[in-house]
Amino acid sequence: xxxxxxxxxxxxxxxxxxxxxxxxxxxxxxxxxxxxxxxxxxxxxxxxxxxxxxxxxxxxxxxxxxxxxxxxxxxxxxxxxxxxxxxxxxxxxxxxxxxxxxxxxxxxxxxxxxxxxxxxxxxxxxxxxxxxxxxxxxxxxxxxxxxxxxxxxxxxxxxxxxxxxxxxxxxxxxxxxxxxxxxxxxxxxxxxxxxxxxxxxxxxxxxxxxxxxxxxxxxxxxxxxxxxxxxxxxxxxxxxxxxxxxxxxxxxxxxxxxxxxxxxxxxxxxxxxxxxxxxxxxxxxxxxxxxx
Numbered sequence: 001x002x003x004x005x006x007x008x009x010x011x012x013x014x015x016x017x018x019x020x021x022x023x024x025x026x027x028x029x030x031x032x033x034x035x036x037x038x039x040x041x042x043x044x045x046x047x048x049x050x051x052x053x054x055x056x057x058x059x060x061x062x063x064x065x066x067x068x069x070x071x072x073x074x075x076x077x078x079x080x081x082x083x084x085x086x087x088x089x090x091x092x093x094x095x096x097x098x099x100x101x102x103x104x105x106x107x108x109x110x111x112x113x114x115x116x117x118x119x120x121x122x123x124x125x126x127x128x129x130x131x132x133x134x135x136x137x138x139x140x141x142x143x144x145x146x147x148x149x150x151x152x153x154x155x156x157x158x159x160x161x162x163x164x165x166x167x168x169x170x171x172x173x174x175x176x177x178x179x180x181x182x183x184x185x186x187x188x189x190x191x192x193x194x195x196x197x198x199x200x201x202x203x204x205x206x207x208x209x210x211x212x213x214x215x216x217x218x219x220x221x222x223x224x225x226x227x228x229x230x231x232x233x234x235x236x237x238x239x240x241x242x243x244x245x246x247x248x249x250x251x252x253x254x255x256x257x258x259x260x261x262x263x264x265x266x267x268x269x270x271x272x273x274x275x276x277x278x279x280x281x282x283x284x285x286x287x288x289x290x291x292x
Contacts, residue, residue, distance in 0.1 A: 009241050009242075009243055009244075020229060021187070021225055021228060021229050021232075021244070024187055024244040024246070025187075025246050026187050026188055026189040026192065026246050026247060026248045027189070027192075027246050027248035027249055027252075028246045028249070028252060030249065030251070030252060031251075031252050031255050031256070032251060032252075032255070035251075038251045038255070041255055042082060042083075042251075042254060042255060042258060045083075045255065045258035045259065045262060046082075046083065046085055046086035046258065047086060048262050049083070049086060049087065049258065049261055049262055049265070050086040050087060050088070052262065052265040052266065052270075053087050053088060053091055053092070053123060053265075054088070054091075055265075055270045055271075055272065056091070056121055056122075056123070056265060056268075056270060057088075057091045057121040057122070058121075058270075058272045058273065059121070059270040059271060059272060059273065060120050060121040060273075061120065061121075061178055061268075061270065062120065062121075062178045062179070062180055062268055062270070063117075063118040063119060063120050063121065063122055063123070063124065063178060063179045063180070064118065064122075064123045064124070064179070064180050064181075064182070064261075064264070064265065065117065065118055065123075065124045065125075065126065065174070065179055065180070065181045065182070066123070066124070066125045066126065066181075066182045066184065066261070067126045067129045067131065067181065067182070067183045067184065068080065068125070068126065068127055068128070068129075068184050068186065069128060069129065069131050069132075069135070069183070069184070069185050069186075069228075070185060070186035070187075070188060070247065071186075071188050071193060071221075071224060072193065072214050072217060072218075073188065073193050073196040073197060073200075073214075074186035074187075074188040074193070074247045075186055075188075075247055075250045075253055076127055076128075076186060077127070078250055078254070079184075079186070079250075079253055079254050079257050080094060080125055080127060082254045083254055083257050083258045083261065084123075084125065087123065091121065091122050091123060092122065092123045092124075092125065093116070093118060093122065093123075093124050093125070094124075094125040094127065095113075095116040095124070095125065095126055095127065096127040096128065097112070097113065097126065097127070097128045097129060097132065098128075100112060100146075105146055105147055105148065106148075109130060109133040109147065109163065109166075110130050110166060110167075110170060113126065113129055113130045114170075117174070117179070118179070120178060130167060130170075131167070131231060131235075133163060134160055134163050134164065134167070134227070134230075134231050134234075135224065135227050135228065135231060138160060138227045138230075139220050139223045139224055139227055140220075144159075160230070161234075164231075164234040164235055167235050168234075168235055168237065168240075171235075171237070171239075171240045172237070172239070172240070175239045175240060180264055180265075180268070181240045182243070182260060182261060182264055183235075183236075183240065183241070183242045183243065184242075184243050184245055184257055184260070185228065185232065185242055185243070185244050185245065186245055186247035186253060187244050187245060187246055187247050188247045188248060189248055190218075190221055192247075192248040193218070197210060197214060197215075197218075232244070243256075243260055245257060
């Protein structure tokens, strides 16, 4: 199957005013025939990504930023761990954004993520991101009190639109500078989340993954779905689209994300730097010295 049939790609926010998350399935037919077939397909994709990463580093023209957003237990960590398994750690950085620190709260909402943006030639992965500021903060607006925003700017009707504009402007700026952004929303069903939570409770080795906060946040499922829907509508552009990936099947999700990464990197038409004539002469001199 192609990406087009496995992940809903929202290319242009202007054309998605009537878009709803209900249009996107959380589960699709398996893209593999067996567990062995899945491993073979993923290994093949990871190998391709490894070669493209070397080219990304060698050409030193672009950087790649992967943003993962999802409800709890959607499998973000697993996707990152499996898809990035063949990537050279020296050319990749993964950042998880939890509750902001006291220092981070003293800055604007984009400041802390800007510190972790990938440099040219590297791949950056955001496990959650600045999008939390229009998702969890929108569901729990009381969080805004800790951000010390001037009272005059706390008009709820304008605040989220302003943040959407700030995000779009940032991503446009990054794109123009050579950063390609892949925005992944792992689309999980409420029933599948329940099953995964219960599995964490039943497995002693996974008890640490489950907290009371998971139950509390689950109560806000409708509010989160609405917040995600508005976010996807407002921040999808032709250069920086969102991909809504069915996440009820973890293996499917990993294969889809790997394919999206491969397609994005392949489209850059990167090349290793070409040596000019003087450089070629210098290299031959270096070779002669080494042989002596």
